Amino acid sequence: MLSVLLALLPLAASHDVKPIEFGRPAPIGTLISLPTPAASNERPINKSEQQPYIHLENASVDQIQMIMDADFAEIDDSLEDSSEFDQYVPIGTTDDTTLVRRGNGIEKRAAFRGTMQIDCLEAPEVCQNACWYQNCLNDPTTPIRYQDGGRNSGRDSANRLQSGVTVSRGTPCQTWPFGQMFWDTYQFNPNPVKDSEKYLETDEWPMASFENPAFDETADPPQHTLRCITGQSNKGGARAWTNFRRGHGPYAAGGKWEKFRNGAKTHFVRYDEFNVEFNFDSFDANNPDHQNIRKTITYCDAPYTCANDGRQFHMSKLVTNGKTQGQLAWPYDATSQNAYQLDKEGTDIKQYHVTLAITGDDQDEVSAQVSVYENGSQDPTILATRDSTTDADITMQDGDSFSIKGDLPKTLKVEKSGIGCGTFKFTYGDAATDGLAVFGFDSEDQGYGRWSHTEKGKLSGRYCVPEDIEGQDANGADVVIGTRLKCSFPGW
Structure with missing residues (x-):
């Protein structure tokens, strides 16, 4: 340290730099290049990276001026919390700045x-x-x-x-x-x-x-x-x-x-x-x-x-x-x-997909399939199905409903609602018995659109996205014979 202070004397004489008094608190500046904040937080300083200190008694006037102009900078506020401060030792002061050099890992005590x-x-x-x-x-x-x-x-x-x-x-x-x-x-x-x-x-x-x-x-x-x-x-x-x-x-x-x-x-x-x-x-x-x-x-x-x-x-x-x-x-x-x-539920939240196929002359024949994507597969795993051609109550009028479970953790209820043409209400779980594991929505619901089934346009954020079901008439011509509703919802 003594040699460092002696090295500062020519600078002190010319540029009003004073050696720092022992124990004196002062603002912090730097006489050497600081690491970037990101680097200082990624790893401690390696001794091999310490930059050499310029012995000012051997420095030219241009070297001294370069240091004064470029390196007497305030430490960025983003470093105020970092242990990077522990790597710097005060060595001298100007009127409003303390000069420091990188030290040997002086540790500040936590409190x-x-x-x-x-x-x-x-x-x-x-x-x-x-x-x-x-x-x-x-x-x-x-x-x-x-x-x-x-x-x-x-x-x-x-x-x-x-x-x-x-x-x-x-x-x-x-x-x-x-x-x-x-x-x-x-x-x-x-x-x-x-x-x-x-x-x-x-x-x-x-x-x-x-x-x-x-x-x-x-x-x-x-x-x-x-x-x-x-x-x-x-x-x-x-x-x-x-x-x-x-x-x-x-x-x-x-x-x-x-x-x-x-x-x-x-x-x-x-x-x-x-x-x-x-x-x-x-x-x-x-x-x-x-x-x-x-x-x-x-x-x-x-x-x-x-x-x-x-x-x-x-x-x-x-x-x-x-x-x-x-x-x-x-x-x-x-x-x-x-x-x-x-918290306190113990079961992962999943994204379930329910698809309704609505067909028939009066659009009253409803089939259903519930699936989930798992194990990175591009094809969903089928959890439950309801076939309108084989299951009971194959036709649905407004107010009619059916329940489907299969391998779902909770039962999904599907109701044909009178609130709109072809509108369906879905209720996953039973509010009386399933606690928080309940989610309800209808086929007209629309929420936050970003990263939904359809992100842009009039269908953005729709819980259920409609598609035409195509078939053939008696003459073999392609016609629309129904609607497919592809819906998704959270559940566990």
């Missing part, structure tokens, strides 16, 4: 950093998701450990993959059959954003920047919980974490939550620990809108009622597609792609 507060008025669905995990699946007294962060953190991306959020088609909440199950039935948004009341994102808890174990499909309880929530609520949760991690906003000096954060001006380092609390101070008991929002947050209040409301789920099998993404595709195959379950 307990206090209690993060999540404002549940700003992020109600984040609170619901996190409270479910903290109070119903996990030991709520276990501190959370900060793993890594920064805008370009490779570990954040890896954790999103391991939690089941990062998939090849958007997120699970935007991909059939999960879009049908969670998006199209969504009724919880108390404060719509712009033109899309139902624009949903997949929220994971623990958050990606927290310590996350590698995915283990045998874990009980599951290591993460997922919930389809609005982007507005998701951003509220992100703000809560960012402010706490950086000591900004309500945690800054004089802020309402200053007392909850230990080390007000100290950046987080890897393995710092903290607790999380769900804060309801912003709710006004005399504001009906606030109280309506409050009613949607059911997992934060003791004694905890830990019955799944039908929207808490987790990944049960991870299948990567070779591009650091979980595999999802159309048609969905739960046996060869990422699989998901509702």
Whole structure:
């Protein structure tokens, strides 16, 4: 270190650079090229990569000026959370910058950093998701450990993959059959954003920047919980974490939550620990809108009622597609792609396909076939059939129905409805006996269109896509003799 300080003396004389005093805190800058944020989070610095330090007593004026102009830069904010700081040793200061060089792996000690507060008025669905995990699946007294962060953190991306959020088609909440199950039935948004009341994102808890174990499909309880929530609520949760991690906003000096954060001006380092609390101070008991929002947050209040409301789920099998993404595709195959379950249900959600063939002079002869795609096959596995030419009740009038099960886990009821010409209602499962394993729709239903059976045009998002059934008349001419409805729905 002494030789380093001596080497700085010519620079100090010419450019007002002073050796740093021992123990003096100061802002951080760099005298050598920094690695990119992405690289700094992928692996530790190798000693062989350390760049040589220029001995300034032997440097030319041009070399000194080049260093002053190019290398005295502020460290990018995306590195503030990285252990990359541990690789730099302060060696001198200008008026407003501390000069550093890469050190030998000096380690900052992790510490307990206090209690993060999540404002549940700003992020109600984040609170619901996190409270479910903290109070119903996990030991709520276990501190959370900060793993890594920064805008370009490779570990954040890896954790999103391991939690089941990062998939090849958007997120699970935007991909059939999960879009049908969670998006199209969504009724919880108390404060719509712009033109899309139902624009949903997949929220994971623990958050990606927290310590996350590698995915283990045998874990009980599951290591993460997922919930389809609005982007507005998701951003509220992100703000809560960012402010706490950086000591900004309500945690800054004089802020309402200053007392909850230990080390007000100290950046987080890897393995710092903290607790999380769900804060309801912003709710006004005399504001009906606030109280309506409050009613949607059911997992934060003791004694905890830990019955799944039908929207808490987790990944049960991870299948990567070779591009650091979980595999999802159309048609969905739960046996060869990422699989998901509702928490506490224990059975993978599948995409079932029911095809109705509607024929006869009065369009009253109805055959049915139910199938599922599995094991990567291009051809579906037939689970149940009903042949209108051999089964009882071969004709159907409005109000008539039949049930079909075969190898389906639950019974599918098909009813010819009077709500429209050729309209059929489908009910999978029995609400009285099958709990959450129930899904109902009709042949006119239309939901989120992206990655549906038909993505574009007037049939985009349709649960049932119609096709003509062609045959021949008495003279052998090709004619349309009926309609084929090809429908899909989630079930387990």
